[in-house]
Amino acid sequence: MKINLKNGIDKLLFGMLQKDVVAIYGKPTKSYKDEDENVILLYNDQKFRLTFYVEEDLKLGYIVSSNEDLQLEGQKIIGKTMEVVKKDLAPKGLKTWDEESFDTFENYFNEDFWMIVQTEFGYAVKVELGAIIKNDEFEWKFKK
Template identity: 60%
Template structure:
């Protein structure tokens, strides 16, 4: 599954509605609301959790994924050493990360692309990507109805 920075993952584009996603991937394995009343879709086979923001007309705004099939610029991510992943990303100009630690986990956040690599024991176990917020402080939605 190809990660498309600032756009989404695979066929998923930020700004899609729930029916757009179910047309692509079918009904989710789980469908629930979080503490902010956002709608969450969970797809077991894809190993992805999708968040549709209540405050944004329930548009897809955030994806958490842990599939070993994830690729960013052709590089696999999951179960690789974070040092190797970061070295690969340098070749694509992605060098700035804010690092945060909690328990045995560490997050490496790149704000420019709104991506997070979550590691445990120095290996990437989870990837997160969110819709970009533009200069006008609004979401930069990538999906447009045809």
């Protein structure tokens, strides 16, 4: 399952509507609204949590995944230490990481690509990818 920096993951592209995602992956395992009224779709088989922003006409703007097959430029991420992830991804342009620690988790955030790698007990367990904002506007990648 390929991470496409600034674009999405697998067949998902930032800017898709719910109907576009359902056409590809079928009915979600679960759907609900968060505290901001954004729509969240969960796909257990793909290990996706997808956020559709209410203030952006319910376009896909954020993807969270813990799928073991996630790859960036042929490098798997889940299950690796952050030291290995950083070494693997540095040649791909992901060189600067802001670190934040809480409880048993550490978040490593790369602002240029709006990507978070979350580790627990020293190993990557989750990747979060957000749509890029440029000049206060989202750069939607999905074209109808």
